[in-house]
Amino acid sequence: DVKVTQSSRYLVKRTGEKVFLECVQDMDHENMFWYRQDPGLGLRLIYFSYDVKMKEKGDIPEGYSVSREKKERFSLILESASTNQTSMYLCASSLSMRGNTEAFFGQGTRLTVV
């Protein structure tokens, strides 16, 4: 089974802190994604990566950056956390661009910025 693991289930950070959310997948997937889930808004794509060191902006990249130094690891960085970044953050991975495949999600990180 594919396993996508996010480093924390729950995080509480202060406004202005730099926050790192880590995600690791164990199935050699090429694509990795970061989404955030908010009530009534569904899942919105923040950033994605289709290869090591490659990244592309999603629909809501402002205030975030990402890093993918190794194929299995994709990190989301909140440069200066703000209260409007309080949300559920979900990492996902999928096999490749060459065919239609589903994305597999981690368990999520509930981030609260105070």
Place this chain on the structure above:
Amino acid sequence: DQQVKQNSPSLSVQEGRISILNCDYTNSMFDYFLWYKKYPAEGPTFLISISSIKDKNEDGRFTVFLNKSAKHLSLHIVPSQPGDSAVYFCAASARGGAQKLVFGQGTRLTINP
């Protein structure tokens, strides 16, 4: 602009009956559609998918129907069970690129005993 829309925020169904969840999309480039199920405090889990070359796909109690001319898909669950109570998201992707998934807002399904 919301490219994938689930217009019903919630749905309540009696155990044993059919649950029908609906989803509309606007982007004609979408060619692959998926349904995910999500419990509170967990990540979404993949349920069923359909390619645009088909109009129906079945997997046990779950069937997805695709109407390309109407840009509409639906998920049928029959018979509904209490464990089906969750939030259901539909998602779509377009061929090419990283096949990023675009999600709807979700529908909270409650199955009543």
